[in-house]
Amino acid sequence: MVDPVWEHGEKRGSGFKCKYCGTSKSGGGATRFKDHLAHRGHDVIDCPSVPPAVKNFFISELDKIKAKKYERQQDRRRRDAAARSTQYVDLEGEEEEEEQDDELQQALRHSREEYEFRQRAGPRYERGGGSGSGQARDPGTGVTIPTGRDIDGKYLSENVEEIKKEINKWKQEFPEYGATIICDSWTGISRNSVINFLVYCNGMMYFWKSIDVTGKIQDHRLILKEITIVLNDIGPEDVIQIVTDNGSNFKKACKLLAEEYPHIVWQPCLAHTINLILKDIGKWDDHKAMIQSAQYICQWLYNSNSVHSMFKSATGGELVKWNATRFGTNYMFLESFMKKKDQFMVWMMSTEYRSSRHYKTEAGKYAFECMTSVQWWANMQYVINDVEPLYSFLRFADQDKTPTLGEVLMEYGSLKRTYHTRFHSDMARCDRIMEIVDRRLASVFEENVFGDLRKGLERLFDIDRAARALQENTTSSDSS
Incomplete structure (x- = not known):
């Protein structure tokens, strides 16, 4: 049932706008709006233009709510008294x-x-309740509500000690199962940079620590220094693997570390490596031109409220926005564009759009020329076809369930077969894509434990080698 208070104003997110005085508030919901109309409460100003009848009605409503709340509190006290x-x-x-x-x-x-x-x-102990209740819960007789000093003091310290005890108990498994150090750097929109360290062992992972490196040069020396500190905290003899992204700074630092500790294997992140493959392919002239063209049109669609409203109504949804550092999202963005091809073409040719002022702008004319061109859409499909198998590989690598080494190699084999089948009539383009794939994946497949596993599987599935071995075995049997 809709709250009657909204007959007197407009609901805006979790706030409101009064139709009598035009006052807006970003939060508080229906309760604060009633306080506004009834001239009640301390967190909202009184409405100067509310009709007296409306004001009296909501005064009565708030009194009823207050009475019901008092009855609930009394009932709770009676139940607690009976329980005691x-x-x-x-x-x-x-x-x-x-x-x-x-x-x-x-x-x-x-x-x-x-x-x-x-x-x-x-x-x-907290009895619960939704965050939208808007009222503090009564904890009951004999229960003291903790202060902010308590929460930020002794209770936080107690939680820290509990986690430390769990970690110390968990560290006893390191010698038996071995530990994996996971390291990743991150830069936020405010250009603050941090390096996060996590430790994995026997199916469990804990956040170890975070380092603020804002304003520092994140070269291999800094990376090597910080990884070594974590390595010494854990114990080098218990660490068997280090997982990082495939950046040159991490790569060089981990190679130097492996020279000092030969039993430690460096494993680059597969998802990050595939992301770098998509970055390299995205630099091709045809890919770069198509991505920039679609992004220019997208910015025009979202920079004007009226254009955005027309576009959303005509196509029935939104576009997937790209991310500057996750290059796979460029192709997700193009794919979302491609799925709305028919709707875009119909909208561009509609009277509504061609009679609007947006059609006469430079960006509007550019969008019209592109999205009514069969060739422009064909070029987009051509670009998507180039990376579609790689995007499937990226989803496989970035799934919640971590794939095994064997599964990765089998997926890589499936990727190669897909490209050879898709581009059987244009092997030059297939070879160009696979050259980038193999070059980037070399650090994943050749320079660590993947290399030995890959060679074993290639020998296992090498039909020519198996045929020669069978022939040699047959010849040896006949001779004997």
């Missing part, structure tokens, strides 16, 4: 109203158990 009482009501011998008595007995028992649990748990 040592004299329990025994209704088993009563013959009348047995069903109602059983329900009452069960309610009293439940209330007593809940009260005892809250007493044992202390102030950290």
